[in-house]
Amino acid sequence: MTPLRAGVARGGIELRQTLTNGIDLFTYLFPALLLLGTIFFMRDAHVPGTTFSLGASTLPSILGMGLAFGGLMTVSQQLVVEREDGTLLRAKATPNGMSSYLIGKAVVVGGMTLVSLLIQLVPGLLLVGSGLHVSASGWLMLAWLVPLAFLSTMPIGAVLGSIFENPRNMGLIILPIFGLVAISGIFYPITAMPGWLQGVAQLFPMYWLGLGMRSVFLPDSLAAVELTHSWRHLETFGVLAFWAVLGLALAPWILRRMARRESGSAVAARRERAIATMGR
Template identity: 50%
Template structure:
């Protein structure tokens, strides 16, 4: 029975992805974020830091920021909205429905995130000369980092979304937290320029390691001079992201089950009435 739920979840995820790619609002936001990132790369294309191309350092980090953003915010927003519109309640009423629901969300967010990443990477190939020498192993390594990044963020998005009282609260707190981590994670400028204690804080969370792993995958060895230790730490990158993923997938199922048990028709109706009051 559970494998039937898995198959239904995969099918539903693909269907939701097709619908999302036809939604004008979804298309606009995807193109808007991709265009914003490309503007940053364009203006950095001729800048260097210690002889290292700033655009080449920024590009992999921007792509992984998009992965972290979509992995976290996509799950937070999806759970919060679908608690209000009754989707979660309907999933709960079906045997293993929560399994299918979560799988569908993972498929939708993963495919959407990877599509957004490609929209940034492909045009950047014509603007960032340092990417000319990236071979098949490098691109496969980048893909692996992106997938590991999704695994490290998606379950935590589910945890945050389970506790959020409404979509605005969940999205607001998640956005603030992620923006703060992005600011100290060396995405827009080398982390070596920040105070030592901020460097330590940044290395605890996934955004820094996502950017570091992506840079290690596609940039020449000489670019490691701009990193904290002057070398690529791929093993540490994989370890930290894997620990965040493992902890998330251990914690998220229990949190989701408790959230689902609290869902009922009366609770959903009360939540919907509060939502209508906010709109009104």
């Protein structure tokens, strides 16, 4: 319970700082505003062969992408940066520091991801609300889908962030994340992809996250374009829960192994390399 209390307290402090920092808010909210602009210009278009709004069909995918990026990209980027500036080393030096650090990251990134989700959801429903009708069971599903989606993706982001020491190598993190999102069916029907690629996509939580978001907001008639022509709620819960359990079991162990290699001299050496690079 001590690491849990310390992690929640740490995350709460970072979350308050983020909510009062203009640059941090811009980093989180600007992409959400861009995506809302996309929905606005698509609101009068229609899904080919139907009278259903293209903007309405795109909104669940945008919400799913925001959740996936929050758990994968934000966590990995913050971990790389805080490894270089010594934050991770200070966490290692305190009792239960790595566990509380990971819990704190879950609180702050999860909180800001939820804020971004609401900023996209509420105006998005106003823009294309006539095409979306969420039932009571849909809201209940959303209540377990959002936290489970974040818990299934955040540990993956933490593992990816632990691999790289240099923030200038973040492109190596972003590329595989974009690759997984590209084949997940979030923006393009997975049924149009080759069979082997469909199988690869279903191994990762991003496909199931997008499928779950579509099942909440879209009418059942649009399930015809999905694999098996159904929303597959049980499979969605099972795969996301599997990744959440696996990730939460492995991520702290991987981070502790990575933290054992951290030292004051290693942090100082990385800073010297960064200064030398900027001076060229």
